[in-house]
Amino acid sequence: MKFxxxxxxxxxxxxxxxYTWLHEVPSIWDRHGPETLRAEAGAELPEKIVFVECGxxxxxxxxxxxxxxxxxxxxxxxxxxxxxNAGAQTxxxxx
Numbered sequence: 001m002k003f004x005x006x007x008x009x010x011x012x013x014x015x016x017x018x019y020t021w022l023h024e025v026p027s028i029w030d031r032h033g034p035e036t037l038r039a040e041a042g043a044e045l046p047e048k049i050v051f052v053e054c055g056x057x058x059x060x061x062x063x064x065x066x067x068x069x070x071x072x073x074x075x076x077x078x079x080x081x082x083x084x085n086a087g088a089q090t091x092x093x094x095x
Contacts, residue, residue: 004076005046008037009054015064016056034072050077058082059093 011019012031022029038045049072051065058081069075084090 002047004048004050006050007052008046008049009052010034010036010065010068011054011056012064016060019055021055034068034075046074048076049074050079051075052079053081055081 010033011022012033013019013022013029014031034049037049051068053061056064062078062080065075065078082090082093086093
């Protein structure tokens with residue numbers, strides 16, 4: 001069955017920082033990337049993936065996911081967190 005998973009989280013503490021919320025769930029402390037999804041989903045792998053932010057510095061996280069997407073074509077979208085009321089900085093960040 002083909003489907004889109006519209007809410008996928010990937011994280012890598014070594015690349016993006018501490019993700020402080022992970023301290024509360026040590027069972028998933030290790031890196032979770034597309035390889036983890038492939039291993040855990042098996043034959044039920046989604047056709048497309050939308051990444052949803054995980055709490056790392058947002059622009060660093062977006063750049064990291066863009067790198068993942070270059071290697072994992074299933075990543076088709078990003079729901080990113082960003083500051084939207086910072087005037088010129090917001091415009092620059094969007095660019």
